[in-house]
Amino acid sequence: MKKSAIALIAIAVVLVIWVFSGYNGLVTLNESADAQWAKVETQYQRRFDLIPNLVASVKAILNQEQTVFGDIAEARTRYAGASSPNEKAAAATQVESALGRLLVIMENYPQLQSSANVRDLMTQLEGTENRISVERTRFNDEIRAYNTTIKRFPKNLLAAVTGFGERSYFEAAAGTETAPTVNFE
Secondary structure (H helix, E strand, C coil): CHHHHHHHHHHHHHHHHHHHHHHHHHHHHHHHHHHHHHHHHHHHHHHHHHHHHHHHHHHHHCCCCHHHHHHHHHHHHHHHHCCCHHHHHHHHHHHHHHHHHHHHHHHHCHHHHCCHHHHHHHHHHHHHHHHHHHHHHHHHHHHHHHHHHHHCCCHHHHHHHHCCCCCCCCCCCCCCCCCCCCCCC
16 A cells, blocks of 8 residues: 555655646746747837838938838838837838839839949848748747647547647738739839
């Protein structure tokens, strides 16, 4: 009887250790995903900080494409009001679309490209876009690791009991695979 009680206590201790360890692992993965999303947002903020300077520089040379400037301002406002990663990703996609149209405009106006301010800002913006892409990929990697862990047995049981649910990947919005067109007529 004494050996069976010790065995039950040992099993209970192992089970408790496994639960605590598993829970802490889920917390760590969840926090890693949140931290990675914060890095994506940091790059979005960098983009949004550069945009007013770029727009001001372009406006100084080109006053006629107000629609693009309005779209960029609207997208920035939408991003600022977004509360979830999915809403922020949708707003960021809207910014990307407007920036794409702005780039097309710049290609059609060589005098814009000759402005040193515009060139420098565009270089910074291109670098930021690359950083955003890298951070989005890393975010999706973190989400994949988290989602895989909470779906595998036996952690799926622990995740269900402790409230850890599946998280969404960053996905590009429909239509972003098509390059924007600008009509000057």
